[in-house]
Amino acid sequence: xxxxxxxxxxxxxxxxQNLSHLPTYQTELVRAVTREVRDLDKDVTQLLEPFxxxxxxxxxxxxxxxxxxxxxxxxxxxxxxxxxxxxxTDKLEELVWKGxxxxxxxxxxxxxxxxxxxxxxxxxxxxxxxVRQYSDLLAAYKGQxxxxxxxxNLEPPRDLFIDVRVLKDAGEIQTEYGAINLTxxxxxLIAIYRGGCATMPEPRETKSVIQRFRERHIGIDxxx
Numbered sequence: 001x002x003x004x005x006x007x008x009x010x011x012x013x014x015x016x017q018n019l020s021h022l023p024t025y026q027t028e029l030v031r032a033v034t035r036e037v038r039d040l041d042k043d044v045t046q047l048l049e050p051f052x053x054x055x056x057x058x059x060x061x062x063x064x065x066x067x068x069x070x071x072x073x074x075x076x077x078x079x080x081x082x083x084x085x086x087x088x089t090d091k092l093e094e095l096v097w098k099g100x101x102x103x104x105x106x107x108x109x110x111x112x113x114x115x116x117x118x119x120x121x122x123x124x125x126x127x128x129x130x131v132r133q134y135s136d137l138l139a140a141y142k143g144q145x146x147x148x149x150x151x152x153n154l155e156p157p158r159d160l161f162i163d164v165r166v167l168k169d170a171g172e173i174q175t176e177y178g179a180i181n182l183t184x185x186x187x188x189l190i191a192i193y194r195g196g197c198a199t200m201p202e203p204r205e206t207k208s209v210i211q212r213f214r215e216r217h218i219g220i221d222x223x224x
Contacts (some may be wrong), residue, residue, distance in 0.1 A: 002040070002073035005032045007079030011086040022091050022102070025124040030081065040070045044158045092123075092131055096138060102131045 012026055047063055047070075048055055057064035095102050102123070123131065142150055170182035 002036070002069070003076050003080075005029060005036060005075040009033060009080045009084040011211060013065050013084045016087050016091055018089075022088065022095065022121050023120050025127065026084075027087070028122065033077050033081055040074045040077075044070050044074075088127065089130065091136060092127060096135055158176070 009026065009029055011024070012029070016023060044067060047067060057062070080224075092102060164187070165188045166182045166184050169184045172179050172181050
């Protein structure tokens with residue numbers, strides 16, 4: 001049935017999104033979908049050939065229906081091919097950003113469509129070339145920002161900190177983020193739990209020596 005092979009490609013793409021590695025490129029399946037598109041296009045050309053460019057769908061509805069089915073099948077197969085390759089390129093880019101050796105994939109893999117094992121790598125030749133060029137492009141981009149780690153986590157910090165002013169000397173206090181020294185009349189940042197309790201071993205005693213005047217979300221590096 002038209003579209004069955006394309007549907008298998010979409011299923012492979014769906015599984016790829018949930019994996020930490022890149023599975024083997026489905027060469028035979030991609031070729032099968034491509035052949036189906038070419039065969040459908042050939043059928044459309046043969047159906048339209050007798051009409052010499054003057055086909056009237058209302059006059060021959062059976063042929064019009066066949067043409068519509070073939071056209072929609074070709075369009076769907078192309079979208080499946082694009083979705084499959086887009087998913088793989090997204091995964092490749094993700095691995096390159098993480099610094100993984102994408103070309104050092106397991107040598108043996110199992111072809112889900114045939115059940116046979118082969119010695120081919122996980123990437124197609126085109127994907128290997130894409131990874132090489134993308135890695136070069138990324139290296140050139142990173143070279144402009146040597147003092148910034150562009151591969152770090154893009155999610156903002158979720159720890160809540162407060163600005164406090166120390167009312168009286170309390171000495172060094174250990175917190176879950178390390179030791180802090182509470183000196184009288186000194187303004188500094190202290191991490192707190194989301195419930196509002198200071199992250200001190202003895203919250204009640206500590207609260208008597210600090211005065212909170214505002215909260216803000218910042219990175220933990222500001223505690224240093």
